[in-house]
Amino acid sequence: MMEFGAFSISIFYGVRGDRVGWTLRWSVTTLLIALSYAALDEWHQSFVPHRQARLGDVLLDLTGAFLAQVLVHLCVRLQSRAQLRALPLIRQETRL
8 A cells, every 4th residue: 555655646746747736637647547557466466376366455556546645635735835825925025
């Protein structure tokens, strides 16, 4: 679950690119990529001796990716709020 959380955060920043903020579209795209990768990983495991492909593992990986996207959303919101609070201070400093 932690691995797919970290994977999801990395993919999100790749999808977002140079842009700033958070959009649902970027997050959904990230989750679809994580879901595809999790499904391919389980499919691959079906060919490995003594390993089994399980739908539950895909869902667990997707849960980790989803929780990471919630964390990214919260961090971006907190960061934008902090920037908005600092804006009046910056304007005051430029007047001096």
